[in-house]
Amino acid sequence: MINFPFVSLPEHFTRLLVSNIQNSTQNNTNLELYINENKELNVLVRRIFRDIDSDGFLGKILSISGWGGIRNRLAAVYIEYAMTGIFPETANLALVTDIINIENKLRHFTPLGFSRAFLLGFYAKMTLIHVKKSSDGKVPLIIKDEQFEFMKWSKAKSIRIDWLMLQLIQYDHFFGSERMTALLESGTRYESLFVLLSAEEQKVMIDNCMVYGASINDQEIFFNDVTIQS
Secondary structure, eight states: OOOOOOOOOOHHHHHHHTSOOOSSHHHHHHHHHHHHHOHHHHHHHHHHTTTTOTTOOHHHHHHHHHHHHHHHHHHHHHHHHHHHSSOOSSOOGGGGHHHHHHHHHHGGGSOTTOOHHHHHHHHHHHHHHHHHHOOSSOOOOOOOGGGGGGGGGOSSOOTTHHHHHHHHHHHHHHHOHHHHHHHHHTTOOGGGSGGGSOHHHHHHHHHHHHHHHHHTTOTHHHHSOOOOOO
């Protein structure tokens, strides 16, 4: 069975990743206000963007880097902190190359502006770090290239692409790729796959979804139905 670990991701960052942020003057203004209101985030952004503005002027940083540039540097810094326990002075963007690759492969299946595919990759990377350091018996979230192929049966773009992929990855584990592909080719809808699992598999899947929701600070999983939609 696969049991993903709880990884406490920074809420002020994950809140941005689940938001609709597109490059515009208004969005830059809102993002600047948000960063200014979050002291820890403000200090971190100013530190890792000294190469752009030594005085930490957020307006200039946003204008030059955009949301994507800020997001990528912050993720790289959080990853390095998880690895070393020390916040670096500069961001090693090589640490987020694989996350951006995941996002690019899912780009056509989710509306523009959301970073939820990036969030899934960020969580997956953090689970790898957690498992290397811990002996709690948990396993990391591994996203295989062939699992992106399951998205071609999607009927519409999904805002919650992270939840959709998280569940498809688990179905692939339980059914195997051959049966999974056969089910989807036969017209089985994503949300209908759950009832085909055993009671034990269903429990594992629910537990993993709750762990993911808690890790990314997504309280919606605990109060509302976030069943995947095609």
